[in-house]
Amino acid sequence: MILRRVIKHVKNQEWTAIGLDFLIVVVGVFVGLQVNTWNEARVQEQTARVYIERIREDLAGNQEDMVQRALYFTQTRDHGLAALAALDQPPETLGEEFLIDVYQASQIIPRTFGRDTYDEILSVGAVNAITDVSLRKMLANFYRGVEAPLAIVGQTVPYREIVREKLPYAAQVAIRANCEEVSVINSAGEPRISLPETCEIDLAPDEISQSVSAIIDADIHGPLVRRLSDLDNKILMARRLIARVQALDSHLEEQQQ
Secondary structure: OHHHHHHHHHHOOOHHHHHHHHHHHHHHHHHHHHHHHHHHHHHHHHHHHHHHHHHHHHHHHHHHHHHHHHHHHHHHHHHHHHHHHHOOOOHHHOOHHHHHHHHHOOOOOOOOOOOHHHHHHHHOOOHHHOOOHHHHHHHHHHHHHOHHHHHHHHOOOHHHHHHHHHOOHHHHHHHHHHOOOEEEEOOOOOEEEEOOOOOOOOOOHHHHHHHHHHHHHOOOHHHHHHHHHHHHHHHHHHHHHHHHHHHHHHHHHHHHO
């Protein structure tokens, strides 16, 4: 319609009308581009808000997980310290409590650090949806920076394999049957695991004696000391991760306001 009108104005040499038509077209194109740009910016901003909110949900889960892990590592270390102290006692005085401590000190809690949302952002190329360059850099530094402490949290030292190899199978079965981990599922469907405060095992006196002798003969003192050092580092790294998660989450909360 505009084109027909312009042709008519040209034929009639109505230059003022032609100018107005041209201006209308230019203004229309400009307004259309501006509206499109505004819509794209609004969608991008909304996408960024959704991603930030989801990252905060991941961080909340990670914080809960690390708090739980620190508790688990502390329980495991307590068993290790008790086993280490018992090694200084005469072997004939050691019994099922010693066996439980030796075994529980070998427990691990394998689990991955939650970064599903950030990995999704990277996989779909949505990093630029977060227009704040400093925030993008902070997120990248955070997820790179947690790799080293997470490696310490997840590593396994030889003590576990030594205990699982040297402790008689009947004793291991009895401990697992009566001293199994306590698992509670949280609202996100994730298990929260801890060790029981107390437990007793059902073994005959001769089986207990044989099991104690097997552990003494395995000479676990050195590997147990290494395990305790490992647990100290795990607890320290878990606490550092909690602090880093809290710092990032506080910054993201400020961004949302």
